[in-house]
Amino acid sequence: MADRSFLDWPFFETRHRELSAALEDWCAAHLPVDHGDVDAACRGLVAALGQAGFLRHSGAAEGEALDVRSLCLIRETLARHDPLADFAFAMQGLGMGAVSLFGTPGQREWLDRTRTGRAISAFALTEPGAGSDVASTATLAERTPGGWRLTGEKTYISNGGIADIYVIFARTGEAPGARGLSAFLMPADCAGLSVAERIEVIAPHPLARLKLDGVVLPDAALIGRPGEGFKIAMSVLDVFRPTVGAAALGMARRALDEALARVHRPRAGGGALADHQIVQGHLADMAVRVDAAALLVYRAAWTKDMGAPRVTREAAMAKLYATEAAQEVIDAALQLHGGDGVRHGTAVEALYRDIRALRIYEGASDVQRVVIARSVLG
Structure with missing residues (x-):
């Protein structure tokens, strides 16, 4: 049994200790899962974590803030029992983090689905030529009547190929470098979005290179304002x-x-x-x-x-x-x-x-x- 005396540290409140105990019991009963089919395993984990109520911590309800201590406790506990379960939980939070922090009421309808395990999310930032250097993002978002047209490529996207919704970052050109990027909410069934490659890595999880060939999004897909990406x-x-x-x-x-x-x-x-x-x-x-x-x-x-x-x-x-x-x-x-x-x-x-x-x-x-x-x- 891992040391849990840290839960007595003054960083935590009673609700955090109760959350940790409940998740510990759930993990003991449900983890690890079979990793033979990683896509199926992740879909199953998202559904199970949603049904158990733990995914509600992955995003913030309207008017509330994300509880980062809860996020950390959940990720620590899941990773100790089964790192793939941690991955499944983490991507529901990271994938919809922009919507939790900046989303409109309409965009938050997707958050309601990811927080209950009814949809899988992804965070599409990295590109072949822009990894840690986000300011070098080359994916282009051009204005169209009533919306935007996105062209480019994203790579090493976690949940790529199984996600239902992506938060994607593209260059809208308000200023050079980092100041000219914007964030968009992009459903996986958009015309022009394709999985160009599934990427195999040393610890398998769903990972893909995505191609955007003129994906058309409405103005309502923009998260925040242009240039705030x-x-x-x-x-x-x-x-x-x-x-x-x-x-x-x-x-x-x-x-x-x-x-x-x-x-x-x-x-x-x-x-x-x-x-x-x-x-x-x-x-x-x-x-x-x-x-x-x-x-x-x-x-x-x-x-x-x-x-x-x-x-x-x-x-x-x-x-x-x-x-x-x-x-x-x-x-x-x-x-x-x-x-x-x-x-x-x-x-x-x-x-x-x-x-x-x-x-x-x-x-x-x-x-x-x-x-x-x-x-x-x-």
Whole structure:
């Protein structure tokens, strides 16, 4: 059983502890799921999480704010039990984050569907030539009578190919660079939208390259105002970057649990690995990294929930440290398993593959370092 004493920290309220306990019980009964058909697994997870009521936390009801501590607790718990379940939950939140924060009443009808598991959402920002450099976005949105015409390409889009609704970012040209982007709500059945490629990665989940060949959207699809796309994207990432750290934290806790179980196992020659001081040293380092990551993640979440308009520095620190630390904790856990650590199908082997992408998506680690450095220098 993973350490849950952190729930007594002053970051949390009674409702957070009750949410954590309810989700823990649900996870024990329903996770992990069969990953054989990843698309089907994700559809099933979204439906199940919606039916259980947990997806209501993925978006904000009208007039309310997202509770980032709840988002982080959910992602940490799901990731500890089954990283694919974390992915399914996270994309419902990230995918519709722009609508939660900036959407009109009409656009929020989609949010009602994603928060109940009746629709799957996606966040379409990355392009072949614009990953961490959002200002280089090339997808073009041109004015038409009563709407917009979008042409371009997006890649590494999570839920690409199974999403019902996309939030997509395109260049509308109000100013050069980041100031000339806008955000749009795009249903998956739009004419001109196609899945050009399904992308296979080391920890499989639905991922695709999308092609937009003259997709026509009405004016009502515009989220916010023209030229506010970069601000919208960064506001969404401000909320969801700490939750990436939370997911990494959940994986690190699972790895530490697996390592503890392994080193207590009796050995043929007598004693156990846990008897050796060098092993104890590794476990100590792992435990420190887990707690330090938790403090940074929940500081960022608490700060946002307390009303801070932006938590860019705190979010960057949480994502950077938690994802990098989790990679180290999982690597140490695998090492303590010896040959069994690299055997396909073991928990630590799966975690080793699952953690790697978290150091890249929603702003790679080096991007977070730049964000933090600018804050410090400023």
